Amino acid sequence: MNLDKLSVFRGDCPVVDTVSLVLEPGDFVGLIGPNGAGKTTLMRAALGILEHTGSSSLSVMPQSDRAKQAAWLPQVREIAWGLSVRDLIGLGRLPFGPIQKNDMHVEAAIIKMELNAFSDRIATQLSGGEQARALIARALAQDTPILMADEPTASLDPANQISTLKTFSELAEAGKGIIASIHDLGLAARYCTKLALLDRGKLVAFGPADAVLTPDNLRTVFSIEAHYEKTKEGIIFQPLSVLKKSNKNSAQGDTLK
Amino acid sequence: MLVFLQLFKNILGNVALLFWATFTYAAPQKIVSLNLCTDQLLMLLADPNQIASLSKIVHDPNVSFLAEKSTEFKKNRGDAEEIFIDNPDLVVAGVYTEKATVQILQSLGVRVEIFPIEQNFDDIIQNIRKMGLLVGHSERSERMIDDFNIRLEELKSGITERPRAAIYSANGYTTGTDTMSGQILKIAGFRNITEEVGMSFGGTLPLETLVMLQPDLVITGKAYPGHSRSEEILKHPALRPFKSITQTDAKWICGTPAVLDAVAELQRAHPEKGLR
Amino acid sequence: MRLGLFLIFLVTLLFLCSLLIGHTQAPLSTSLKALISGQGSLGTVMQEIRLPRAILAVLVGGSLGLSGAAMQGYLRNPLAEPGLIGISGSASLGAVLSLQTGFASMFWLALPLSALGMSIFAVFLIILLSGKQGRSLTLILAGIAISALAGAMTSLVLNLSPNPYATAEIVFWMMGSLADRSFDHVWIALPFSVLGAMMILSLGPALNALTLGEDTAQTMGINLVKTRYALVIGVAAMIGATTAVAGAVGFVGLVVPHILRRWVKSQPSSLMWASMLGGAALVLAADILVRLVLPDRDLKLGVVMAILGAPLFLHLIYKTRAELS
Numbered sequence: 001m002n003l004d005k006l007s008v009f010r011g012d013c014p015v016v017d018t019v020s021l022v023l024e025p026g027d028f029v030g031l032i033g034p035n036g037a038g039k040t041t042l043m044r045a046a047l048g049i050l051e052h053t054g055s056s057s058l059s060v061m062p063q064s065d066r067a068k069q070a071a072w073l074p075q076v077r078e079i080a081w082g083l084s085v086r087d088l089i090g091l092g093r094l095p096f097g098p099i100q101k102n103d104m105h106v107e108a109a110i111i112k113m114e115l116n117a118f119s120d121r122i123a124t125q126l127s128g129g130e131q132a133r134a135l136i137a138r139a140l141a142q143d144t145p146i147l148m149a150d151e152p153t154a155s156l157d158p159a160n161q162i163s164t165l166k167t168f169s170e171l172a173e174a175g176k177g178i179i180a181s182i183h184d185l186g187l188a189a190r191y192c193t194k195l196a197l198l199d200r201g202k203l204v205a206f207g208p209a210d211a212v213l214t215p216d217n218l219r220t221v222f223s224i225e226a227h228y229e230k231t232k233e234g235i236i237f238q239p240l241s242v243l244k245k246s247n248k249n250s251a252q253g254d255t256l257k
Numbered sequence: 258m259l260v261f262l263q264l265f266k267n268i269l270g271n272v273a274l275l276f277w278a279t280f281t282y283a284a285p286q287k288i289v290s291l292n293l294c295t296d297q298l299l300m301l302l303a304d305p306n307q308i309a310s311l312s313k314i315v316h317d318p319n320v321s322f323l324a325e326k327s328t329e330f331k332k333n334r335g336d337a338e339e340i341f342i343d344n345p346d347l348v349v350a351g352v353y354t355e356k357a358t359v360q361i362l363q364s365l366g367v368r369v370e371i372f373p374i375e376q377n378f379d380d381i382i383q384n385i386r387k388m389g390l391l392v393g394h395s396e397r398s399e400r401m402i403d404d405f406n407i408r409l410e411e412l413k414s415g416i417t418e419r420p421r422a423a424i425y426s427a428n429g430y431t432t433g434t435d436t437m438s439g440q441i442l443k444i445a446g447f448r449n450i451t452e453e454v455g456m457s458f459g460g461t462l463p464l465e466t467l468v469m470l471q472p473d474l475v476i477t478g479k480a481y482p483g484h485s486r487s488e489e490i491l492k493h494p495a496l497r498p499f500k501s502i503t504q505t506d507a508k509w510i511c512g513t514p515a516v517l518d519a520v521a522e523l524q525r526a527h528p529e530k531g532l533r
Numbered sequence: 534m535r536l537g538l539f540l541i542f543l544v545t546l547l548f549l550c551s552l553l554i555g556h557t558q559a560p561l562s563t564s565l566k567a568l569i570s571g572q573g574s575l576g577t578v579m580q581e582i583r584l585p586r587a588i589l590a591v592l593v594g595g596s597l598g599l600s601g602a603a604m605q606g607y608l609r610n611p612l613a614e615p616g617l618i619g620i621s622g623s624a625s626l627g628a629v630l631s632l633q634t635g636f637a638s639m640f641w642l643a644l645p646l647s648a649l650g651m652s653i654f655a656v657f658l659i660i661l662l663s664g665k666q667g668r669s670l671t672l673i674l675a676g677i678a679i680s681a682l683a684g685a686m687t688s689l690v691l692n693l694s695p696n697p698y699a700t701a702e703i704v705f706w707m708m709g710s711l712a713d714r715s716f717d718h719v720w721i722a723l724p725f726s727v728l729g730a731m732m733i734l735s736l737g738p739a740l741n742a743l744t745l746g747e748d749t750a751q752t753m754g755i756n757l758v759k760t761r762y763a764l765v766i767g768v769a770a771m772i773g774a775t776t777a778v779a780g781a782v783g784f785v786g787l788v789v790p791h792i793l794r795r796w797v798k799s800q801p802s803s804l805m806w807a808s809m810l811g812g813a814a815l816v817l818a819a820d821i822l823v824r825l826v827l828p829d830r831d832l833k834l835g836v837v838m839a840i841l842g843a844p845l846f847l848h849l850i851y852k853t854r855a856e857l858s
Contacts, residue, residue, distance in 0.1 A: 044748065047751075047752055049748055049751045049752065063751070063754050063755075063756055064754040066752070066754070067752060067753050067754030068754075070752065071752065072748060072749060072752035073749075074746060074748045074749055076746065078609075078744075078745055078746035078749070079744065079745065080609035080743070080744045080745075080746075081609075081744050081794070081799040081800075081801065082794075082799045083744060083798065083799050083800065084798055087798060087799075087800060088744070091741055091742060091744065091745060091753070092753075094738055094741065094742050094753045094754065094755075095753050095754040122799075135745070138745070142753070427698050428698070428831075429713065461829055463555075463556040463828075463829070464582055464713050465555050465556045465557045465578045465582055465583075466556050466557065468574050468577050468578050468581075468582070469557050469574050469575070469578060471574050481695065481696040481697060481698070482695040482696060483633050483694040483695040483696035483699055484632040484633055484635075484637070484694070484696060484699070485694075485696045485697075485698035485699045485702060486698075486702050486705055487698035487701070487702065488696075488698060489713070490713045492717075493581070493582075493713060493715050494581050494715045494716060494717065495577050495578070495581035495582050495715065498577065
């Protein structure tokens with residue numbers, strides 16, 4: 001996926017400001033940034049469901065082709081009706097015509113998200129974490145080269161957070177391109193192949209974790225100090241303290257919400 | 258018991274009226290009518306300068322056969338205040354005139370005469386006579402009654418065959434024999450289909466039942482302007498196979514000599530009378 | 534599939550019952566023979582009075598059931614029902630205006646077109662007002678306002694009519710009845726309700742996808758704008774055409790999808806087919822009931838439906854009260 005000078009305006013105010021970014025197969029990009037930095041807006045514009053200027057290789061495609069290229073997991077976990085988990089996941093096959101019984105993509109997604117025990121349960125009666133897994137499985141069943149997820153780990157317990165991101169990184173290893181906005185910088189640093197740092201609509205930094213999570217970026221964008229260490233267990237990142245709000249970043253960030 | 262008392266009172270009242278009228282009656286000069294039927298009788302029998310006002314509805318040609326003539330008279334809306342201010346010396350009203358209006362007028366000392374509903378041609382004669390006496394023109398009413406009787410005999414003569422007919426109106430309402438319309442139908446030489454289903458006054462006759470009865474003639478009312486679902490039944494395809502005429506109009510509503518015109522018009526559809 | 538066969542069987546059975554119930558009692562075989570031959574007065578009764586009534590019950594019920602299921606699927610809200618949110622009321626207003634001004638008699642489809650026009654307006658307003666999330670509160674409030682306005686305007690038009698019967702018919706336009714309808718009415722209602730149904734039934738995949746919200750549906754290849762237009766026009770066509778001849782019948786689109794949802798495993802696409810058949814069955818049954826209970830009184834269909842539907846509606850509000858507050 002190719003984004004070139006993508007901008008989204010709300011009135012005269014740019015919410016996403018000339019972002020250019022390339023997503024290669026095998027990338028698992030963690031989209032990070034403070035509240036209101038424009039993470040969700042960027043992804044929705046890239047998917048072509050939001051008016052924008054500049055170009056996105058996805059949004060120029062006809063809608064039906066796009067559905068075979070990219071799947072989307074919004075932050076709001078909306079399940080309107082009490083479908084069975086299997087039928088819910090089956091919805092992922094909609095872009096490919098009538099849904100078959102025992103579709104192999106659906107079965108694979110159920111196994112991948114360890115939902116075998118739940119597959120005949122009513123989706124709306126599951127717990128929050130189980131619903132989140134079912135919805136991820138739905139996106140997986142769409143089996144697209146690109147997967148975009150908006151805070152897929154929000155309100156999940158640690159085990160579910162880790163296993164979700166692990167799944168994503170496995171999928172990326174298998175050749176998919178994935179973008180997910182993630183608030184937990186520690187998890188993002190550990191599981192993503194690349195990080196994209198967004199601040200007030202601008203792409204401030206893009207690259208491997210140690211190139212993005214520099215003390216300088218952390219100070220100017222997040223106003224925090226953190227411990228950063230590369231170990232044989234992977235990257236350990238732990239925010240330590242909030243800096244004095246002498247700079248205007250966080251205040252301005254809030255106005256963009 | 259009460260009914261008898263009421264009847265007795267009525268008879269006594271009528272006798273007294275007759276008695277009084279014949280000897281000492283000074284004809285009223287400002288008469289107000291509150292009812293469509295009394296409006297028309299009044300116009301037929303009183304001098305124009307005796308009439309103070311008529312009810313508003315008499316202006317509508319859909320229900321009043323004297324609509325045109327009524328234009329020369331003042332109209333009232335039928336509320337007590339308006340009538341009392343006019344200071345009439347006689348108010349004529351029907352049985353269905355708003356009771357409260359009649360009561361308040363009477364309590365204010367206004368003379369109100371109520372005319373009963375006519376259910377047959379004898380009742381018409383009674384009401385013509387009553388109106389003639391009230392307005393002080395018995396000679397007109399008696400002449401009108403004589404003409405009425407002569408013409409009635411003419412219309413009735415020479416009928417041996419009685420085709421089966423149904424009067425069918427909006428909402429599937431049919432009119433029975435004991436009504437003015439039923440009498441018109443009977444005098445014109447038809448047998449009312451309601452006799453076969455036992456409705457003497459009338460009521461709702463389901464369309465299905467009407468179709469199954471296979472009447473020789475269906476008489477429908479004239480459609481009002483605008484639209485109503487109630488009247489759509491009269492155009493129902495199931496009625497198309499039957500011979501049907503649109504006849505019931507202003508002449509059918511009140512007991513006046515005009516009912517004989519209604520009879521004559523209806524007889525055009527009668528096999529024995531229609532050919533003449 | 535088994536549910537579908539059962540519903541088809543039920544509709545067929547009730548259709549036959551509807552044909553056999555009326556003021557004229559005749560043996561089953563005689564009635565059916567008369568229906569086919571059209572001979573004699575019983576033939577006229579069967580072909581011209583009972584057959585169009587039964588067909589209209591199917592059209593009205595099917596349209597209401599299907600519209601209810603489709604509106605609910607689109608708005609993701611089990612309270613969306615054409616009668617309750619003012620679509621039927623607006624269709625009534627369109628029909629009444631067209632009848633009283635004489636536009637209806639200008640050409641064959643003028644009446645359903647007028648009803649359709651008014652209901653398009655109402656559906657659009659509802660969709661606009663109830664917004665992206667299809668929240669119950671806004672939906673119901675918007676519905677109350679639209680129903681009240683449409684009802685008041687209908688009364689006003691009928692009160693101003695020169696026809697003395699018109700005023701008494703306010704209740705017909707608000708409650709609905711199939712008494713003494715003829716094939717003239719079938720031909721008025723049939724084209725638009727069939728076209729509308731075809732448009733709506735094609736929305737199955739879109740409504741299924743919308744289970745996951747508008748964003749997700751769009752990324753699954755659903756054109757939301759097209760879906761919205763098809764829904765608005767389809768629902769307005771069906772409700773407009775049937776209301777123009779039978780008046781506004783409430784609650785069918787609420788009761789039927791509610792009962793059938795669990796039997797189709799909550800799939801919005803299957804629910805549309807099931808609700809179409811279920812709605813037809815329910816209105817056939819209600820129309821049989823009004824003839825059996827008060828044969829001479831032209832009891833309004835809406836009365837029966839409200840007695841069945843209102844408690845269910847209250848129950849649904851009770852269940853969604855957390856969201857409403």
